[in-house]
Amino acid sequence: MDMSDLQAIKQHLIDPEICIRCNTCEAICPVAAITHDTRNYVVDADKCNLCMDCISPCPTGSIDNWRNMPRVGAYSVEEQLTWDELPPELTVEQLAELGVAADTPPVEAPVPQSAAGVPDSFNSAQYGATLPPWSAAHAYTNLYGPKAAEKTITATVAGNVRVTAVGHEYDTHHVVLDFGSLPLPVLEGQSIGIIPRGVDASGRPHHARQYSVASPRNGERPGYNNLSLTIKRVLQDHQGNAVRGVGSNYMCDLQVGDKVQVIGPFGASFLMPNQPRSHIVMICTGTGSAPMRAMTEWRRRLRQSGKFEGGKLMLFFGARTKEELPYFGPLQNLPKDFIDINFAFSRTPEQPKRYVQDLMRERAADLADLLADSNTYFYVCGLKSMEEGVVLALRDVAQQAGLSWETMGAALKAEGRLHLETY
Numbered sequence: 001m002d003m004s005d006l007q008a009i010k011q012h013l014i015d016p017e018i019c020i021r022c023n024t025c026e027a028i029c030p031v032a033a034i035t036h037d038t039r040n041y042v043v044d045a046d047k048c049n050l051c052m053d054c055i056s057p058c059p060t061g062s063i064d065n066w067r068n069m070p071r072v073g074a075y076s077v078e079e080q081l082t083w084d085e086l087p088p089e090l091t092v093e094q095l096a097e098l099g100v101a102a103d104t105p106p107v108e109a110p111v112p113q114s115a116a117g118v119p120d121s122f123n124s125a126q127y128g129a130t131l132p133p134w135s136a137a138h139a140y141t142n143l144y145g146p147k148a149a150e151k152t153i154t155a156t157v158a159g160n161v162r163v164t165a166v167g168h169e170y171d172t173h174h175v176v177l178d179f180g181s182l183p184l185p186v187l188e189g190q191s192i193g194i195i196p197r198g199v200d201a202s203g204r205p206h207h208a209r210q211y212s213v214a215s216p217r218n219g220e221r222p223g224y225n226n227l228s229l230t231i232k233r234v235l236q237d238h239q240g241n242a243v244r245g246v247g248s249n250y251m252c253d254l255q256v257g258d259k260v261q262v263i264g265p266f267g268a269s270f271l272m273p274n275q276p277r278s279h280i281v282m283i284c285t286g287t288g289s290a291p292m293r294a295m296t297e298w299r300r301r302l303r304q305s306g307k308f309e310g311g312k313l314m315l316f317f318g319a320r321t322k323e324e325l326p327y328f329g330p331l332q333n334l335p336k337d338f339i340d341i342n343f344a345f346s347r348t349p350e351q352p353k354r355y356v357q358d359l360m361r362e363r364a365a366d367l368a369d370l371l372a373d374s375n376t377y378f379y380v381c382g383l384k385s386m387e388e389g390v391v392l393a394l395r396d397v398a399q400q401a402g403l404s405w406e407t408m409g410a411a412l413k414a415e416g417r418l419h420l421e422t423y
């Protein structure tokens with residue numbers, strides 16, 4: 001046995017009792033460390049580099065489990081696939097028996113280094129909060145799903161309209177679902193799961209696809225038990241190959257009156273603050289606008305009823321062109337003293353490419369003031385590829401303003417002030 005065999009590692013495990021087998025983590029893991037069979041989703045300790053990319057998109061929190069283990073005794077994939085529940089943490093005595101002394105700190109996986117010896121990539125995920133803002137309303141989660149008493153809830157499609165310009169590649173739909181008299185209480189920032197009709201290539205029912213709720217807590221149409229979603233039809237995979245995404249095409253093609261099987265609600269941290277005068281900075285691309293629409297509309301309704309005392313709303317919204325930007329028209333009609341909107345288009349002909357992080361740097365002075373104010377909450381949602389650039393832009397804004405990013409980044413996380421949801 002060599003010395004490295006005696007090291008303790010922090011082993012990443014998925015709680016089989018809570019996991020709803022939605023496949024989100026497997027689809028997101030950059031190093032293919034997650035795998036599944038018909039029973040469990042599991043993490044391969046030899047492959048996982050603890051990058052944390054899978055933590056925030058997991059709808060149940062079941063992926064956020066860790067055990068101190070000797071490297072040689074780490075739970076194998078085969079073993080994890082048989083579990084019905086997570087094993088308890090090993091005691092100091094059990095670890096000692098396996099050759100790991102009580103004071104041995106667990107080894108974290110090394111961050112990949114470049115030739116120059118500096119980390120290859122900035123790990124934006126480590127700054128994302130897993131706690132909600134202190135003033136967030138209580139969120140119900142997992143009322144329907146494989147582990148709940150009721151496996152699914154049936155919704156009726158009450159509306160389905162396209163919200164991007166017709167004739168352009170991006171086909172994004174605003175879908176309204178009505179739950180009749182069945183309970184599905186949701187808050188802005190939560191998501192639900194949709195189970196597409198039919199079966200997959202191996203004859204099993206499709207796994208659920210997650211969609212952020214785009215309407216505020218009292219529904220798309222107040223007084224009715226409904227909510228809305230913003231769904232982009234997937235016609236190309238992440239590599240640009242032609243595919244017909246199962247869930248998104250199913251949803252975009254639904255007709256009014258169709259029935260849909262729903263699970264959820266999910267998400268207990270990407271929630272808006274409720275204290276008066278709290279500021280919200282929303283940074284999104286494409287369908288990442290869904291939770292931002294929900295938060296904006298809730299504040300608009302509060303303001304209209306005279307129940308809101310202020311607090312800034314700032315939006316950074318990116319798309320390739322303005323025709324591909326969902327809700328472009330309605331956004332233009334919001335009063336300027338209510339929301340500060342900044343658009344970035346990366347493919348407008350004869351215009352330089354502009355991304356949300358470019359706009360953030362242009363608004364550095366305002367963002368620095370907001371960063372320094374503990375009443376400000378930041379929300380990032382949309383393409384996975386935007387996350388790092390956005391968090392780096394926040395870091396640069398902080399540093400240029402003389403704020404320590406290490407202190408600021410840690411505070412944003414600990415105080416539930418920076419929320420990342422990218423997919």
Ligand SMILES: Cc1cc2nc3c(=O)[nH]c(=O)nc-3n(C[C@H](O)[C@H](O)[C@H](O)COP(=O)(O)OP(=O)(O)OC[C@H]3O[C@@H](n4cnc5c(N)ncnc54)[C@H](O)[C@@H]3O)c2cc1C
Pocket residue numbers: 024027057191209210211212213229230231232233234236237238243244245246247248249287288290421422423
């Ligand atoms: C927390 C969370 C919230 C989400 N909210 C929304 C939302 O509000 N609106 C929305 O439209 N989607 C949202 N998604 C993404 C959504 O869950 C699905 O992944 C997406 O609709 C594609 O599913 P599909 O069944 O059509 O494609 P699949 O049949 O699952 O996949 C087909 C192929 O396309 C690739 N692919 C998957 N998603 C994309 C994508 N977005 N772009 C390019 N290629 C892709 C897959 O890797 C696969 O190769 C969210 C995801 C998460 C994790």
Ligand code: SF4
Pocket residue numbers: 012028029030031032033034043047048049050051052053054055
């Ligand atoms: S922490 Fe990173 S490497 Fe490990 S399973 Fe999650 S996404 Fe994959």
Ligand code: SF4
Pocket residue numbers: 014018019020021022023024025026041057058059060061062063
């Ligand atoms: S994302 Fe979470 S709930 Fe979904 S399969 Fe992975 S661990 Fe399970």
